[in-house]
Amino acid sequence: MTGDVFNPEQLSRCISCGFCLPACPTYAMTGDEASSPRGRITLMRALQDGTLPPDDDTLAEQSSFCLGCRACEPVCPAGVEYGSLLEQWRVHQWRGPRRPLVARALMLLVEQRWVLRLLGLVRRAAHGPAAALPPEPGASDALPPEPGASDALPPEPGAAGGPDAQLMLGCVERGLFPAVSRAARALDPGLAAPTAQGCCGALHAHNGDLAGGERLAERLGEDLPGTIVTTSGGCAAHLASVLGRDRVRELSTWLAERPAGAELRVAGRRARVALQDSCHLRNGLGVFAEPRALLRQVADYVELPSAATCCGAAGTYSLLRPKESRRILDAKLDEIEAAGVDLVVAVNPGCLRQLRTGLRRRRSPVRAVHLAELLTRVEPASRPD
Numbered sequence: 001m002t003g004d005v006f007n008p009e010q011l012s013r014c015i016s017c018g019f020c021l022p023a024c025p026t027y028a029m030t031g032d033e034a035s036s037p038r039g040r041i042t043l044m045r046a047l048q049d050g051t052l053p054p055d056d057d058t059l060a061e062q063s064s065f066c067l068g069c070r071a072c073e074p075v076c077p078a079g080v081e082y083g084s085l086l087e088q089w090r091v092h093q094w095r096g097p098r099r100p101l102v103a104r105a106l107m108l109l110v111e112q113r114w115v116l117r118l119l120g121l122v123r124r125a126a127h128g129p130a131a132a133l134p135p136e137p138g139a140s141d142a143l144p145p146e147p148g149a150s151d152a153l154p155p156e157p158g159a160a161g162g163p164d165a166q167l168m169l170g171c172v173e174r175g176l177f178p179a180v181s182r183a184a185r186a187l188d189p190g191l192a193a194p195t196a197q198g199c200c201g202a203l204h205a206h207n208g209d210l211a212g213g214e215r216l217a218e219r220l221g222e223d224l225p226g227t228i229v230t231t232s233g234g235c236a237a238h239l240a241s242v243l244g245r246d247r248v249r250e251l252s253t254w255l256a257e258r259p260a261g262a263e264l265r266v267a268g269r270r271a272r273v274a275l276q277d278s279c280h281l282r283n284g285l286g287v288f289a290e291p292r293a294l295l296r297q298v299a300d301y302v303e304l305p306s307a308a309t310c311c312g313a314a315g316t317y318s319l320l321r322p323k324e325s326r327r328i329l330d331a332k333l334d335e336i337e338a339a340g341v342d343l344v345v346a347v348n349p350g351c352l353r354q355l356r357t358g359l360r361r362r363r364s365p366v367r368a369v370h371l372a373e374l375l376t377r378v379e380p381a382s383r384p385d
């Protein structure tokens with residue numbers, strides 16, 4: 001496909017039926033066909049056949065406005081791989097200096113392994129061992145403390161536990177949420193977690209550097225031979241696309257059932273919890289039943305009407321398009337608060353950051369936690385009150 005921006009076969013699959021329009025958050029926001037998956041594919045075709053010049057403003061705007069959430073994929077009867085088309089589009093739109101500065105800086109940062117380790121150390125020094133689940137303003141029902149928690153990762157178990165499964169520590173988690181990896185290790189002490197591991201490359205693939213995204217994923221596959229277990233839905237989808245689905249397990253698909261009777265209690269009663277799906281985990285890998293099943297075992301689960309819809313984090317989107325990201329998030333937070341839940345659970349660090357930041361800003365009593373953190377805090381069921 002020399003000279004082509006897009007894989008022609010992928011681009012030809014769209015039959016313009018429009019079934020994807022109701023699933024698209026940017027179309028819902030604007031009602032504008034150009035901001036829908038079908039409209040964007042029409043733009044891609046115009047770019048491919050030269051009808052639109054490469055520097056056309058609408059092309060630039062729509063490739064950036066798209067969340068990359070892939071909600072348009074599962075509803076498409078023609079099997080259009082929209083996420084892949086968007087990655088190819090951004091290689092074209094964001095080549096060289098046209099890539100947003102923030103994205104460039106982050107991509108450079110996560111490639112440096114020493115930076116990842118330093119981020120974790122700085123975070124620990126600044127916030128101390130309790131940083132992962134800080135008390136929220138107005139939240140009177142703190143989760144029970146994690147028994148024996150220290151902020152360092154548990155020692156590597158060597159050959160103990162799962163024969164060849166290793167935990168991916170992740171860039172965002174190492175910097176912002178080290179307790180998530182600690183919780184995953186507590187849930188499965190057999191998981192090794194070597195500190196000599198790099199970035200998975202999802203950030204690169206989603207920001208116009210497909211070759212870099214592939215290179216980093218392959219390198220991580222060498223760092224972590226065997227099965228890779230990750231607490232990040234977005235990383236799972238990217239790694240699976242490069243290394244193959246049989247090499248990669250998102251945490252909820254890895255964990256066994258909880259012990260019978262174990263439950264999470266808040267204010268003397270069984271907790272009410274909701275889930276925010278990870279877009280790429282759900283729409284890319286089809287994983288959505290597993291985290292819900294785990295939550296139903298330990299708490300009263302409440303399905304949010306928009307659980308499957310993007311929270312506005314979308315990788316670097318919240319940094320590159322803060323106004324639109326905030327608009328999407330605000331609607332989501334209204335829904336979470338109206339649901340009367342104690343906790344909203346994320347299975348991706350970007351979603352966790354987005355939800356936690358938004359809830360804190362509102363001084364909401366609802367708290368955002370990662371699934372791994374929640375599951376480490378379940379207790380044997382107490383006698384009925």
Ligand code: SF4
Pocket residue numbers: 013014015016017018019020021037038041072075076077078079080
């Ligand atoms: S992307 Fe799929 S659902 Fe959307 S218009 Fe094209 S064929 Fe139809």
Ligand code: SF4
Pocket residue numbers: 023024025026027035036037040065066067068069070071072073082
């Ligand atoms: S990836 Fe998300 S925002 Fe982009 S076209 Fe598809 S549904 Fe719409």
